Amino acid sequence: MDKVLFLKSFLRSPLQVASIIPSSPFLVKHITSHINERKPRIVAELGAGTGVLTKALDGKCPSIESLLVFENEENLNRHLQEQFPHLRIYTDAFNLPEVMQERNIEHLDCIVSALPVSWFSAQQIEQLLDMVHSHLKPGGDFIMFQFSLQMRKHLKRKFNHISIQYVPLNFLPAFVYFCHKQ
Incomplete structure (x- = not known):
């Protein structure tokens, strides 16, 4: 079901959904093994898709208040809300600062992104990275x-x-980019 939903979402919105199928278990394990080492308290996931990574992150965060999940594509967002009724799923990842303020979160321990930045303008990429860098502890x-x-x-x-x-x-x-803020 997830693969069909993902493919339909890609065909409907190829600039919002970067792939035709969800991330593999190998990719999810690769990402989460790094997160395990750091033991984060508050994590944001930008571009959650069908939730394969969300499921793994949900198990790593100490509470439901510790995971901020963003997915802009409408059908995928609805699917995430059904799959993770205990989490609040947000739409636009660029609203991260407002969501953090609303939830009284000063800084994040980790931000994971699957956003399709290859479709972003140079200005959007800089805006994203400025936002990420300024909101990481x-x-x-x-x-x-x-x-x-x-x-x-x-x-x-x-x-x-x-x-x-x-x-x-x-x-x-x-390619998985691991970036550490000093």
Whole structure:
């Protein structure tokens, strides 16, 4: 069901949904293994899709108030609300600052992004990275996966510590960027 929903969402909104199927268990495990090491208290997920990563993150956060989930595509958002009735699912990831203010959250420990930034303008990319960097606590992590290396130069301007890992067991094969804020 999730794969069909994801494909339909991609066909309806290819600029909002970056892939034709959800992230693989290999990609999810790769991302969450890094998160396990850091033991975050408050996490934001930008671009949750059908919730395969959300499910893993939900199990890692200490409370339901600790996970902020964003998905802009209407059908995927509705699916997430049904799948995770205990979580509040937000729409526009660029509203992260307002959501944090509403929930009295000063800084995040970790932000995970699956947003399709390859379709973003240079200005939108800078806006996203400014927002991410300013809302991470010192020592916080930004984890992003993409299907190309185009984000490397943008991330290097914001973060001192970046590592990139290739995950071939995903359709499409993905590059995972691990960025640490000093």
